[in-house]
Amino acid sequence: MNDTLAGWLQILALVGALALTYRPLGDHIAHTLTSAKHLRVERFAYRLGGVDGDADQKWSVYLRSVLAFSAVSVLFLYAFMRLQSHLLLSIGMPAVTPGVSFNTAASFVTNTNWQSYSGESTMGHLVQMSGLAVQNFVSAAVGIAVVAALIRGFTRRKTDRVGNFWVDLTRIVVRVLLPLAFVFAIVLVAGGAVQNFHGVDSISTLIGDHQSLTGGPVASQEVIKELGTNGGGFYNANSAHPFENPNAFTNWLEIYLLLVIATSLPRTFGRMVGDNRQGYAIIAVMGVIWAASVAIVTVNELHSVSSQAGHVAGGMMEGKEQRFGIWGSALFAVSTTLTSTGAVNSFHDSYSPIGGGMTIFNMMLGEIAPGGTGSGLYGILILAIIAVFVAGLMVGRTPEYLGKKLGGREMKFASLYILTTPAIVLVGAGLAMALPGERAGMLNTGAHGFSEVLYAFTSAANNNGSAFAGLTVNTDWYNTALGLAMLFGRFLPIVFVLALAGSLARQQPVPATAGTLPTHRPQFVGLLTAVILIVVGLTYFPALALGPLAEGLS
């Protein structure tokens, strides 16, 4: 089978599998978020935490719960890493440095999973399993919980309650993430990923060198790394490492896993608002952007080859694994940067300028196509609100989305949301470029070096977590700056989303008439796609021009 055919088959099988999952998984999540019944294990958890599972919270209380839970998680994770040498299963790893501990704690709690360390030489098994992997589950659940509150803002009327965070969190972990992770971990093991409690094995290579190989509970962590759009690898090489991602099948499966929840959530949305067409419109926008991005990256990796070696390899093969090839790598790179996953199976730094630039642009879109678990949907819904606002004015009515009016208050929160991430990215990158010491961290010079810095802040602020590689980020300045970028990039938008949810829930819905802007037609899909591209494009065009564009057009 030639590469092109294999590539097309991978893409078609992926789209087909996601289409098959769309309805059942979306409906299941909707049911999970709306059902009145508690499972026994959940009731036990509520009793343990002293939570009344039937009491709904105001948006402000919901927000406080999210923030309190996340703050405790950061502190716990930080302490865990600092104390690791005293704990079980540390496989001889020393305490993690304060800078890396803060950065990593912020990174895993924010669902970013930026790693300024290499996993196999820094973290013991206990920290990996009960620290980082736990955050892989709950940080993903937090995203879904927040979008659940936003959807309730649309569906509820004249109330100040948007749901119960503790119930949402527990249910998403128990009913959605754990069962899926369990099943697919076994599939990954069957596919060849490792799963053991070995320490560091020293082996002799064929040419007589010694190599240290760390084993560990890899498959169980790998599955939630993708499923929860986390991306923090057990190994430094992440999904390029053969223990994490041994072959083309596991590669395809990992891409499927990192897309599956985020692509099913529009169904959950449509289901909860009582109009599945609304969900189809959102998934259509996500699909169009994803498909365009896959096309651009794949074509550029295949054809923008300048070196002789490249022609021999059949494309930009530097930094890519032979077992995945151009197609499997490009598909992974696009999916991981469009979902806030940040796992990598190839080095984006070595991509063609336009291909690599696309991975940056994907993240700049705000992780919305389909985005992170939950965060992707709330991100695109905020952009939908902006699109509805402008378009709604053009049809001569106070703009309304799903029956809720978009007045000053709603626009304030939506505007703050779209303002936050670009502000963090641009200010962060601006500072890094203005400080001579930090600039020196670049591996490359010229436009490509700038792309590395831009990529780092884009990745952190958008909670993606993938790295362009090349930039030395394990310094106190980068650990702190990127840690803060991740925290602000995650929680400020959540504040605005929940405030918006509260403001929407209070409203009495307006009945739809012929004068209402329809938000389920192809017209709206086109409009929303255009608004996303123009708003993001205009914001980042100057920065992109000095990085990937300067390089790509020369």
Next chain:
Amino acid sequence: MSLTTLEPPASPGGAPTEPQQPHRVSGGMLDPKQLLTSLPDAVKKLDPRVMIKNPVMFVVEVGAVLTTLSAIKDPSVFAWVITVWLWLTVVFANLSEAVAEGRGKAQAETLRRTKTHTVARRLTDWRPGATSPREEEAAASDLRLGDHVVVEAGQIIPGDGDVVEGVASVDESAITGESAPVIRESGGDRSAVTGGTKVLSDRIVVRITSKPGETFIDRMIALVEGAARQKTPNEIALNILLASLTIVFLLAVVTLQPFAIYAGAEQSIVILAALVVALIPTTIGGLLSAIGIAGMDRLVQRNVLAMSGRAVEAAGDVNTLLLDKTGTITFGNRQASEFLPVKGTTAAELANAAQLSSLADETPEGRSVVVLAKERYGLRERHEGELGHAEFVPFTAQTRMSGVDVDGRQVRKGAASAVTAWVAANGGRADEEVQSLVDRISQSGGTPLVVAAKEDGTARVLGVIHLKDVVKHGMRERFDELRRMGIRTVMITGDNPLTAKAIADEAGVDDFLAEATPEDKMALIKREQAGGKLVAMTGDGTNDAPALAQADVGVAMNTGTSAAKEAGNMVDLDSDPTKLIEIVEIGKQLLITRGALTTFSIANDVAKYFAIIPAMFAIAYPGLDKLNIMQLHSPASAITSAIIFNALIIVVLIPLALRGVRYRPSSASSLLTRNIWVYGLGGLVLPFAGIKVIDLIIQFIPGLS
């Protein structure tokens, strides 16, 4: 055909009314001279304390200050050209507002002239029925709530109030522009008088209902001048979005400098300021307040006073229109629509008899019989003189018939029971056929008038005239339009349900409320609002006041009581209930104009990037010159062209902002499609052409090439 042709509104603003245009909503044209006369005002608005209210233009002004300082320090042709055009950008934006306000000011001047210092004749101890109350002179400005004043022919009414005694004809042209005098009388729904209007005949006693300085004319002046203007909810929401876009672009440009320094292409303050101004949404930011003022102004030109901009916006959002049947949907009086002869009589005979019996009947119903006979059967109207010794029998409440005795023939027409009895008394018999015709007409909501004649000693029924409430022409089309816009129409009438249904069906309204009491009306409004709908209605009576206050858009008729005018949030000076539909359209047009120009403004940025980014960085990274797709002459000319385009487009769009974008009632989907093509795609493409053309011209300026 549009209804505006039936009763063309008088326009004190001098705007020509355009009857029968498919797009009814339009404003006055912009007189280019206004741009010049408003220039001083525009310059006055450069005061930063005024500018800060408009965050987008404030940023431009700050940019202009920075480039000015920079140009003074490092003078160059380029720096000065950019500086001048940045200042012009701010001035042009202010100009749009000043022009919009200027039109209002002219109207306010006219109104102020009516506010002469009237001396009021205050009655200190007036009571109902008092014969000779004590009278004293007082300045109009000293009148308090509840004072009574007497006004006689030739005098100016000193303040707003209700007539409590007497009846007079009043010239209200100062306010309505309508020269025909109106009757104002105590009691009923025609009792309100407005300060500044003139009594033409008779004497009335008026109870003052407004405080000094808060009279109708005062409010009107404040409204048209824009002094009372507050930002409307939509405007606030849009301002928030524009402010946040401004911040995003500001950040994008400020952080660009470290990137640029790294790339070895440090940028001057002048270029960075130019880039910010080019990117932030100056087009909509500059025109936003003018759009709002002009929207109010368009209402004023239609003789509608909105008490707040909020009400105008709400009008665009209305889901349900409550329309009074009488005067709005129908002409308000029953008219003959058909002659239905019984067997043995021809329609022409019936028409002839009916016409005869109605010759002396001066009621609208009677006139309509004559008209119908003439139109349908060519029966020439005969004059009483022609008929020699005709004796007319007038209508009385007892006989409930009228008719004529001529040449030994007696013709009668009237209520079915009365005429049947008359026929029976004169030896005839009304058979079942008559009864079935009568029933059929009643069931269709009409009123039957039976016509009978007595010849040769025996009376017999000739047939039945079908009288019905005639729906104004074109209403059905109008309601269809409203339905396409997603607006439901509900007809309010005091008629019985049968009649109401017949008229509702004929007019094509969506629903009706029959035998409506003010309480029913109120309940209907509340029910609609509970479902999240916005309701608009018109009213004039005191008993309409609670409903007017409850409705989201309550349009009080100027002829109505002051209670109604107080309760509503708009007053229609022409007292034309049909205008509600136009008000809705103006409200929609206002929002569409804002949305369209926002889209246009944002879409413009794409072209500006393609002009400015290569100009800034093509030296450091020659590959970026590929982005210079317009092939602009030089970096300096490219940036200058973008800035000049950015400034000029504001001036070019001032007429559009004042007039409002073209609006044709249709569904949201088709409106959006059209506006996206025109303003979205247009906004994307036009600046490429505009910037290129400007570049072709300015490349010859020394220092820019």
